[in-house]
Amino acid sequence: MTPVYEPWDAARGADIIAEHASLEGATLVILHALQEAFGYVPEPAIPMIASALNLSRAEVHGVFTFYHDFRRQPAGKHVLKLCRAEACQAAGGDALAARAEAKLGIGIGNTTPDNRVTLEPIYCLGLCATAPSAMLDGRLVGRLDEARIDALVAEAQR
Amino acid sequence: MKLRIFVPRDAGAVAVGADDVALALEQAAAGRGIPVDIVRTGSRGLYWLEPMVEVATPQGRVAFGPLTEADAAVVLDAMVADGPHPLRLGVAEEIPWLKRQVRLTFARCGVVDPRSIEDYRAHQGYNGLQRALELGSEAILADVTASGLRGRGGAGFPTGIKWKTVAQTGADRKYIVCNADEGDSGTFADRMIMEGDPFVVIEGMTIAAVAVGASKGYIYIRSEYPHAVAAMNAAILAARRGGYLGERIGGSDHSFDLEVRVGAGAYVCGEETSLLESLEGRRGIVRAKPPLPAHKGLFGRPTVINNVLSFAAIPFILEGGAKAYSEFGMGRSRGTMPIQLAGNIKRGGLFETAFGVTLGELVDDIGGGTFTGRPVRAVQVGGPLGAYFPRALFDTPFDYEAFAARDGLIGHGGIVVFDDSVDMARQARFAMEFCAIESCGKCTPCRIGSTRGVETIDRIRAGDRVAENIAVVEDLCNTMKFGSLCALGGFTPYPVMSALKHFREDFDPARTRLQAAE
Numbered sequence: 001m002t003p004v005y006e007p008w009d010a011a012r013g014a015d016i017i018a019e020h021a022s023l024e025g026a027t028l029v030i031l032h033a034l035q036e037a038f039g040y041v042p043e044p045a046i047p048m049i050a051s052a053l054n055l056s057r058a059e060v061h062g063v064f065t066f067y068h069d070f071r072r073q074p075a076g077k078h079v080l081k082l083c084r085a086e087a088c089q090a091a092g093g094d095a096l097a098a099r100a101e102a103k104l105g106i107g108i109g110n111t112t113p114d115n116r117v118t119l120e121p122i123y124c125l126g127l128c129a130t131a132p133s134a135m136l137d138g139r140l141v142g143r144l145d146e147a148r149i150d151a152l153v154a155e156a157q158r
Numbered sequence: 159m160k161l162r163i164f165v166p167r168d169a170g171a172v173a174v175g176a177d178d179v180a181l182a183l184e185q186a187a188a189g190r191g192i193p194v195d196i197v198r199t200g201s202r203g204l205y206w207l208e209p210m211v212e213v214a215t216p217q218g219r220v221a222f223g224p225l226t227e228a229d230a231a232v233v234l235d236a237m238v239a240d241g242p243h244p245l246r247l248g249v250a251e252e253i254p255w256l257k258r259q260v261r262l263t264f265a266r267c268g269v270v271d272p273r274s275i276e277d278y279r280a281h282q283g284y285n286g287l288q289r290a291l292e293l294g295s296e297a298i299l300a301d302v303t304a305s306g307l308r309g310r311g312g313a314g315f316p317t318g319i320k321w322k323t324v325a326q327t328g329a330d331r332k333y334i335v336c337n338a339d340e341g342d343s344g345t346f347a348d349r350m351i352m353e354g355d356p357f358v359v360i361e362g363m364t365i366a367a368v369a370v371g372a373s374k375g376y377i378y379i380r381s382e383y384p385h386a387v388a389a390m391n392a393a394i395l396a397a398r399r400g401g402y403l404g405e406r407i408g409g410s411d412h413s414f415d416l417e418v419r420v421g422a423g424a425y426v427c428g429e430e431t432s433l434l435e436s437l438e439g440r441r442g443i444v445r446a447k448p449p450l451p452a453h454k455g456l457f458g459r460p461t462v463i464n465n466v467l468s469f470a471a472i473p474f475i476l477e478g479g480a481k482a483y484s485e486f487g488m489g490r491s492r493g494t495m496p497i498q499l500a501g502n503i504k505r506g507g508l509f510e511t512a513f514g515v516t517l518g519e520l521v522d523d524i525g526g527g528t529f530t531g532r533p534v535r536a537v538q539v540g541g542p543l544g545a546y547f548p549r550a551l552f553d554t555p556f557d558y559e560a561f562a563a564r565d566g567l568i569g570h571g572g573i574v575v576f577d578d579s580v581d582m583a584r585q586a587r588f589a590m591e592f593c594a595i596e597s598c599g600k601c602t603p604c605r606i607g608s609t610r611g612v613e614t615i616d617r618i619r620a621g622d623r624v625a626e627n628i629a630v631v632e633d634l635c636n637t638m639k640f641g642s643l644c645a646l647g648g649f650t651p652y653p654v655m656s657a658l659k660h661f662r663e664d665f666d667p668a669r670t671r672l673q674a675a676e
Contacts, residue, residue: 123343124382
């Protein structure tokens, strides 16, 4: 299923921030909520969060950039995450990752020029006994082999 | 009579088709006019047999697996007829791999419906809390101490002492924090229990709250585990509705409530002080200790912070099992450890057993060696910061001290098996690379040493002044080990040094070139 995101809207952003601002240590909760709505954390949201939580812009920027999950710009239409950690390496994950890179014509960490697929590393999905594994737009796939990775890549390209 | 069929909704089972199997079973039953009740459980942890489905029979729950959608109709017929089928595994609890385990923490996982508090209660759930409420703080602390339970996150600190410290520290507010940031590759026990028996985690945390006088708890779950987040949130709602969270829990004077917080992809947040920073809404930068979190933890208040498995072990202990728990194990490692067998392994999954089982038994006997059929060459125990062990050390018993004595660690109990195609210089490089990616940046040896480590191992692999550069790596490791505040910088040397020590031949450029030519 392709996730559907709203275009950035400052009023909507302000509502999301206000909804969570009273929580203890709300910064990550707000960043997650914004990304869930818009698909990324739009730059104008940073000073808005800072003002709502009585923090400096630098502090919020620091949090936003510290965590791997938060995006500065929208990802491709589909996000394919390949587990690159040791259990998947032991089960042949490196060769499958190289295969996915070759099929998509991009390296891990990039988006295809047509903006269809973002290929990302993930350090452990916790599916280590059914390795190698991947996640396509939130759907988990284990026991990857060449046929399965090809099918996943083809699905992502559609 | 309705046929009761159990299909896991565990992420590991779903990743290999459990949802499709559940749907196919439902459709096959509808097509045949057979009334069925499909219960979505957690996983029993026999992952090479997933999706493994079970059907309730007078003899017990009979298992079939591994199923595909295509098998569903025929398996359903075999269930109805109680007849033979090539995928029939017999009564689940009699499967030798499951039968030889000691399931104290995971007793209910894969058995109960994780969304049903009634099912949890029907399987001894909340007996531990009930007794804890009768006992009161001091006696709870005595039980936890007597059980010998040590922190299952990896550090192995005695849980009873940690709780007692928080109980004795005066404050206007105290917190219970569950570390569910299970980032180590090769580990999935936290995920499994949160998805398969979330109430046991809630109950363990609630008992901790009663023991130390805390009113609020957080479960910090990594974002890579969306299924666990959903399961925990559903269970918290159910517990609140059932009067087990919120005001006056279980009719007592204690109030305690819980909230799930989701991480954001930073491995270092599995380190407890970094996790607390993250919970407070900041960058996950490690704090110096002291002060200990038990004195000044979340928002500067006394905080019990424990791993998921530590909390999940508590209900059994408080149900009157402290002595029984402590009778399992060896040396100072008491009780059971949910061990996770992963990577290139024939029979991978969760194996809960008393401490003392040897690495060789786990890998060869229980795990069955590699699924590629090639010889086992190395196993990494304890996640990305754990040492690589060669076959020569397979007599090491699973015990905190025994692993430490051999320059390793048991960590969170994950074992990743590699066959003889592994290039250990490459694995050593990955350990440094991972540390460079995930370092929070606070300590220079970790932040910069890891990057220099990658560069230096690259030089070794290219055949550039090998002996000198190996000396540089060893020196770097020493600086990282003693110059970092937390285990990320401090333990990255374990995989690197163990690779150098036990698999030195892989750092020989002649061999590297030979492999590249293959």
